[in-house]
Amino acid sequence: MNHTAPQTGLGPRLEARHRTTVHRETIVAVDNSVLGYRITVTLEDGLSLTSSSPQVRDEILHEQYLALDLASLVADRDVFLPAVGAMLDGFLPSPPGGSRLVLDLPHGFELREDASRRATALRGLGVELGLQAFAATPQQIALLPALDYVTVDPEVLVQPLEDVVRAAHAGGVRVLATHVHDVHVQARCLVAGVDALRGGVAERAASARQLQGPKVLSPGQLQCMAVLHLLHQPEVDLSEVAQVIDTDPVLTLRVLHLVNSGAFALVSRVDTVQRAVVLLGVREVTALIAALAIDARTGAMDSLWQILARALTCEALAGDAAAYTVGMLSALIEQLGVPAEVVLEKVGVSEVVTDAVQDQAGELGPVLRAVIAHEACDTEGVVDAGYRPADVSDTYVTCLADALQTARAAGA
Template sequence: MSTSPTDADPGAEPSRSGTGGEPDAGSPSAPQVTVHRQPVVDPDSVVRGYAFHLAIRTARAQSLRGLDPELLVHGEYDRLDLGALTGGLRAFVRATSGMLTGRRPLPQPAGGLVLEVPAAFTARPDASGHLARLRAQGVGLALSDYRPGGYGDALLDVVDLVKVDLGRGSLVATQAVRRAHAAGRAVVAERVDSEAAVTFCRRQSVELMQGPLFPRDTTATARELSAGQLQCLELMQLLSAEPVDSDAVVAMVGSDPELSMRVLRLVNLSTFAVRRTIDSVPQAVVLAGPRHLATLAMTSLLEARTSAVADLWFVLARALACRALAGHDGAYTVGLLSAVAGQLRIDPAELVARTGVSPDVRDSLSHGGGPWGPVLTAVLAHEADDAPGVEATGLSPVAVSDAYLDAVGGAFETATSLAGRS
């Protein structure tokens, strides 16, 4: 189905025309909701929460006339497990007017909730009263897309955070950050998707940044890899060979105590459904298989620690989403290598050269070609909340959104185990 985004603001009052009822999700013309999730990190790149944005999409030449956008949004939040999608951290949720006025129940994620107040709501004469009530109840509040000189100025005293969209330009963003700081409010910068944006935030002493965990336009610089990292790349070379030399793989895994412990921990996860505890490295290598061993190699390459769960979660989610959309382990490798290159701030071509992956993986990773390049491009666009970028690949934003959410859910247990968290 060809789709286009709608500009319907779920924070505005719902339309009362028509029935306003829940549409039939199975209908070809039914509006679709895509879910976007981005990390919110502090200046040390530690993830402090996850922001969620729900976009309503309709078939071309159609609109939401006669439908209630809030019902679509609330229905989706009712289905989402925000606790699982945040890993116990705070959930930043774009609020509807129903949430802000008390007409609709609020999500209750275990890590806490921050309601983002849309600009349309700040113009209401009763906005201050509703926000004061919510704040008294312990609900976190953030002004969304704040710009000085608007209605939001009068609400700075009743919110906890101010969100500033860097996409509006450095001049507007600088003024907004300074005004928020002058009022004693912490700032969350949105669209932090480049090294230049990160630099801007640090210069302006921005407290939190929202965007893809690894910037899309990172300028790669040459760097020296440790002996342990080089060994991980050698393992990837073995796993990329046709056929795989199983004895050589077992020998290399067994020569690294940390890697041996990780592969044993991995195969004893409940997801492998083994009937007894596996304590033999050769047996664990066979049970894990090439794809999971590649994940272990990349995890060790990142020198994962308990504090790196969010990084690993992000890496695995990208890899699993690519695999789900393409239906092939080659796409998993493409997603995995692209995320690791972003984390290490090195050119993907360097990983390609050192790991000896297939030409299909190389072409897909290097310039978006090959059989899995469009899938990787679509997943990167989804991570950046770039619906037009997803559509440009020929993939459905809804399909990419669904695949990514499933991947997020499936990656958390593996990420926590690989990072050494019990």
């Protein structure tokens, strides 16, 4: 799929230092499975470039997209990228194994005289195509045979959503909805037949809790909270952790399965939870317990991946191991859909962690606020929390790779 990258002729202008932010939006199908991730790269304002023309910036962005480690950003899910720079000419990044590359065509692409020809050429390279701001206009309808996806924004759409979705489906194209930040709009999308929702996962979960009331922890989740309580003590007693795990057959089997999996390459098999817990260590056991707490969910690996990425990023930015706990518990609470106070009481964390998780306040509140804002593609929120967006982005991207490795091992 990769062509040789074109010569940009930018010369010394690209030698100037420039920072980027990388954002990742989850695309969730109607059955709550993760369909893929949309990755966007933006240039930080105030670049010290000798030229700030749109062409130069577009060429720089294109190089940034080509340099992405997509495997650490999307795993084996489909990767959705906006078409920038020379992508429309076929100079494309290669998706990870098991993934498909979906190229989001620029706004107004359907109005170009060569739209059909270019779209057909890209399809010939094995790329799937999506069209933004779909409203079932005549030009958009004419382009449907070359498309795989269209994206609608229910909040700005003038036509009835049902009619627009019906038109796309008649052309054999799947419909994504964007800016769906509450369950009311989500319900409209589902009734209209939208195939998947883009972004806004945390906001929809919070809205659902307000409407439906908080969930309660299941017996298995309560057992997980008991183990997390022991793992978050100032002095962790691994023998006590092992005793609690031993009382639950599911926990016992998963711990032994994990330690004996290929992820640890042990010479001999481990037959006791006591030995397994010692070999795994506090951090790995914590990840496994988080995985078990959300194990019944569709797309549990992706959920655990997000939990661990937030935890690792908070820790790296704050330089404090307690920030890992803040990030992990805040994300776990979101995934479980239970009140924060319930989990915090069961786990029994410090006042510093409680203040950060419950109110994003105190010593560790700003770092959690910055990371959550980054996950929501809210650059202003990152700045308001006292962090540079590019710094948070760089750290998050690095931690995503580490989190993916742990999430895969915990789900083995």
